[in-house]
Amino acid sequence: xxxxxxxxxxxxxxxxxxxxRARSSAGGETGSADGVLSALRRLADGDxxxxxxxxxxxxxxxxxxxxxxxxxxRELVADLRAPFEGLATELHRLGNSSRVHSETSADMGxxxxxxxxxxxxxxxxxxxxxxxxxxxxxxxxRHRQLVARGQTLATDMARASSDVRESMQExxxxxxxxGELIQSVTTAAEYIQSLNTRISVVAINTRIEAERAGExxxxxxxxxxxxxxxxxxxxxxxxxxTSEVRMLQNLSxxxxxxxEHTVGAVVTILDFVERIDAALEDLGHGAARLLEQVxxxxxxxxxxxxxxxxxxxxxxxxREQNRVLREGAEASQQxxxxxxxxxxxxxxxxxxxxxxxxxxxxGSALNV
Amino acid sequence: MSQAFSALSDxxxxxxxxxxxxxxxxxxxxxxxxxxIGIAGVPLVMAxxxxxxxxxxxxxxxxxxxxxxxxxxxxxxxxxxxxLCGDTLFGERLAPGRRREYCLVVxxxxxxxxxxxxxxxxxxxxxxxxxxxxxxxxxLFADCCDGGFWQGERFLGLxxxxxxxxxxxxxxxxxxxxxxxxxxxxxxxxxxSFCWGCxx
Numbered sequence: 001x002x003x004x005x006x007x008x009x010x011x012x013x014x015x016x017x018x019x020x021r022a023r024s025s026a027g028g029e030t031g032s033a034d035g036v037l038s039a040l041r042r043l044a045d046g047d048x049x050x051x052x053x054x055x056x057x058x059x060x061x062x063x064x065x066x067x068x069x070x071x072x073x074r075e076l077v078a079d080l081r082a083p084f085e086g087l088a089t090e091l092h093r094l095g096n097s098s099r100v101h102s103e104t105s106a107d108m109g110x111x112x113x114x115x116x117x118x119x120x121x122x123x124x125x126x127x128x129x130x131x132x133x134x135x136x137x138x139x140x141x142r143h144r145q146l147v148a149r150g151q152t153l154a155t156d157m158a159r160a161s162s163d164v165r166e167s168m169q170e171x172x173x174x175x176x177x178x179g180e181l182i183q184s185v186t187t188a189a190e191y192i193q194s195l196n197t198r199i200s201v202v203a204i205n206t207r208i209e210a211e212r213a214g215e216x217x218x219x220x221x222x223x224x225x226x227x228x229x230x231x232x233x234x235x236x237x238x239x240x241x242t243s244e245v246r247m248l249q250n251l252s253x254x255x256x257x258x259x260e261h262t263v264g265a266v267v268t269i270l271d272f273v274e275r276i277d278a279a280l281e282d283l284g285h286g287a288a289r290l291l292e293q294v295x296x297x298x299x300x301x302x303x304x305x306x307x308x309x310x311x312x313x314x315x316x317x318x319r320e321q322n323r324v325l326r327e328g329a330e331a332s333q334q335x336x337x338x339x340x341x342x343x344x345x346x347x348x349x350x351x352x353x354x355x356x357x358x359x360x361x362x363g364s365a366l367n368v
Numbered sequence: 369m370s371q372a373f374s375a376l377s378d379x380x381x382x383x384x385x386x387x388x389x390x391x392x393x394x395x396x397x398x399x400x401x402x403x404x405i406g407i408a409g410v411p412l413v414m415a416x417x418x419x420x421x422x423x424x425x426x427x428x429x430x431x432x433x434x435x436x437x438x439x440x441x442x443x444x445x446x447x448x449x450x451x452l453c454g455d456t457l458f459g460e461r462l463a464p465g466r467r468r469e470y471c472l473v474v475x476x477x478x479x480x481x482x483x484x485x486x487x488x489x490x491x492x493x494x495x496x497x498x499x500x501x502x503x504x505x506x507x508l509f510a511d512c513c514d515g516g517f518w519q520g521e522r523f524l525g526l527x528x529x530x531x532x533x534x535x536x537x538x539x540x541x542x543x544x545x546x547x548x549x550x551x552x553x554x555x556x557x558x559x560x561s562f563c564w565g566c567x568x
Contacts, residue, residue, distance in 0.1 A: 194469075200490035201422045201470060204403040207491050208416045228491045235490075 008353070011073055015043055018066065036063050039070075046352040048074045074355045081350055088343050095336045102329040105322055112319045119312045126305035133298035140291040147284045154277040161273055165266045172259045179252045186249060189242045196235050203227040398496045400517070404489035404524065405472065408459030410509055413492060413517065414527045420473040420480075422488060425451070434541045442482065449473065451482040457537065458508050474529045481538070494519065499526075511535040 019040040035053035042050030048070055052063035203224050210220030402413045403422075428440035428451055437456035441448045451471055455461060468484040494517045501515040505525050512532040513525035532538070 197470070197488050200488045201424075203490050204416070204419070204488070205421050207401075207403070208419050208421060211416050224491060231490050 007076075011076075012044075015040070015066075015069065018062070018069075035059075036066060039063070039066060043070060047354045048077060049354050049356060073353075077350065077353050077355050081355075084343065084346060084350070088340070088347070091336060091339055091343065095333065095340065098329055098332050098336060102326060102333060105326040105329055109319060109322050109326065112315055112322060116312060116315045116319065119308050119315065123305060123308045123312065126301055126308055130298060130301040130305055133294055133301050136294045137291065137298060140287055140294055144284060144287045144291065147280055147287055151277060151280045151284065154273055154280055158270060158273045158277065161266055161270045165263060165270065168259060168263045168266055172256065172263060175252060175256045175259055179249075179256060182245065182249050182252050186245050189238065189245050192234075192238050193242065196231060196238050199227060199231050199234070203231055399493045400496050400499065401491065401493045402526075404492040405485050405527075406487040406489070407454035407483065407485060407509075407527075408461075409455075409486050410458070410505070411489075411522060411524050412509075412513070412527045413494065413524045414472075414529075418474065418527075418529045420475040422470055422472055422485070423482070425467075425469055425471050425484065433543050435543050438541050439484070444473070444482070449480065449482050451484065452538070454484045455486065457483070458512075460507065474532075476529050476533055479529070479533050479538070492524075494524070508532075508535065508537055511537070 019037075035055075036059050039050040039052035043066075050070065052066040052070075054060045054063040206220050206224040206227060210217035210224055213220065400413075402415045403419060404411070404413050405422075406412060423444070426442035426444065426449075428442050430440040431438055431450075437453045439451040439453050442451050443449075453468075455468070468486065470488050471482040471484045473482050474480070498517045498519070499515055500518060503510055503513055503516050503525060504523050505513055505516075509525055512527055512529075512535060514528040514531060516523055516525040518524075
C-alpha cells in the first residue's frame with residue numbers, strides 16, 4: 001500500500017514538473033496554454049479524466065504528451081484498483097463466511113450446552129437406574145430365597161401328605177378289619193338272638209307241657225318262669241348288644257367312608273402340592289432368568305452411566321475447543337474488520353483519483 | 369279273783385302292745401298268661417291251652433293243587449302235619465322277610481296244622497284290666513282274634529284257634545285260578561340281619 005502511494009506521489013511530482021517546464025518554456029504563449037493549465041489543475045486535484053487541449057503548436061505536443069501520460073496513469077490506477085477490488089470482494093466474502101462460522105460456532109456452543117445439561121440430567125437418572133437395578137437384584141435374590149423356601153416347604157408338605165396317606169391307608173385297613181370284626185360280632189349277636197328265640201320256644205313249650213300235666217306239672221311252671229326271666233334279661237341285653245353293634249356298624253361305615261374321603265382329599269392335596277412344587281420350580285427358573293436380565297440391565301446401566309460421564313467429558317472438551325474456535329473466529333472477524341477499514345481508507349484515497357466521468361465510485365467494492 | 373283278772377288283762381295288753389302285726393294281705397292283680405308270638409309281623413298273644421307246641425320249621429313236602437298258603441306236609445311225631453304259611457294266610461301276601469324258622473302247632477278237634485310264625489317272643493303275663501274287645505285289626509286277624517291287650521302303644525291281638533276254625537278260612541285248600549299255587553317259599557328273599565320280618 002505504501003509502495004502504491006509512493007508511486008502515485010512520484011507520478012504527481014512528475015506531472016508537476018512537466019507543468020512547470022511548460023510554463024517556463026512557453027512564456028507569452030499564455031493564451032494558448034490555458035487548456036493545458038486547466039487540465040493540469042484538474043490533474044492536480046486528482047481528476048485523471050482531465051484532457052489537455054491546445055491550439056498552439058508549442059503546447060500541443062505537451063498537451064498530447066500530457067494526455068498520453070494521464071491515460072497511462074488512468075490505466076495504472078485502474079490496474080491498481082482491480083486487484084484491490086477483488087481483494088475487498090474476497091475479504092467481504094471471507095468476512096461473511098467467518099461471521100457465519102462464528103454464528104454456527106455460537107449455535108453449536110448453545111447446542112453443546114443443551115446436550116451437556118441433558119447429559120447432566122441423564123447421568124443421575126442412569127445412576128438412579130443403577131441403584132434401582134441393584135435394589136431389584138437384592139429383591140430378586142430374596143425372592144429366590146423365598147421360592148427355595150417354598151419349594152422346601154412343598155417338599156416337606158408332600159412328604160407329610162404321603163405319610164398321612166400311608167397312615168390313612170393303614171387306618172383304612174384297620175377300619176376294614178374293624179368292620180370285619182363288627183360283622184363277626186353282628187353274626188354272633190344274630191346267633192344269640194336266634195338262641196333267645198329258641199329259648200323262648202323252649203319256655204313256651206315248657207309252659208304248655210306244665211299246664212298240660214296239671215298238678216304234676218307245677219315244677220315245670222317254675223322252670224318255665226325261670227327260663228322266661230332269664231330270657232327277658234338275655235333279650236334285653238341282646239337287644240342292647242344288637243343296637244350297639246348296629247350303631248358301631250354305622251359308625252364304622254361312616255368312619256370308613258370318612259377315611260376314604262380323607263384319603264381322597266390327601267391324594268388331592270398331594271396333587272396340589274406337586275402342582276405347587278412345579279409352579280415354584282417354574283417361578284424359580286423365571287426368577288433366575290429375571291435376575292440375569294436385571295444383572296444385564298444393571299451392567300448396561302452402569303456402562304451407560306460411564307458412557308454418559310465420558311461423553312460429558314468429551315462434550316466439555318468439544319465445548320472448550322468450540323470456545324477457542326469462536327474466539328479465533330471473532331479475532332479473525334476483528335482482523336477482517338481492521339483490514340476492511342484499511343481497504344476502505346485505501347478506497348477513499350483511490351477514489352480521489354478520478355479515472356472516468358462517473359459521478360463517484362459508489363459501486364466499487366472498495367467502498368466498505 | 370279280780371286281781372287275777374286284772375293281771376291277765378295287763379298281760380294281754382302288754383303282749384298286744386309288743387306283738388308283731390299280721391302281714392297285710394297282698395291283693396294280686398288278676399293277670400292273663402300266654403305266649404307272645406307274631407304272624408305276618410302282627411304281634412299276637414295266645415293261650416297256652418290253645419297251643420300244642422312250637423317247633424322249628426321241619427322239611428316240607430309240597431302238595432300240588434293247593435292254595436299258596438299251604439306250604440306242604442311235614443313229618444311230625446310219626447304222623448303228617450300240614451304246614452300253613454301265616455304270612456300268606458293272614459297277611460294275604462308272600463313272606464316279606466327271610467324264610468320263617470318256627471311254626472305253631474295247633475290241635476283242635478278235626479284240625480291239626482302247623483302255622484308259620486314271623487317271630488316268637490316267649491311267655492307273657494298281661495293284666496286282665498288291659499283286655500279290650502276293640503281291635504285295631506282287619507281281615508282274618510279280626511275274625512280270629514277274641515279281643516286283645518294294649519301294651520303301651522302296641523296292641524296284642526288274642527288269637528283264638530276256635531275262631532280260626534269257625535271262620536272257614538281253612539275250609540277250602542284247593543287252588544283257585546285267581547291265586548297261583550306254588551312258590552310261597554321260593555319267592556322269599558333274604559332280608560337284613562336284624563329283621564324279625566316286620567320291618568322290611
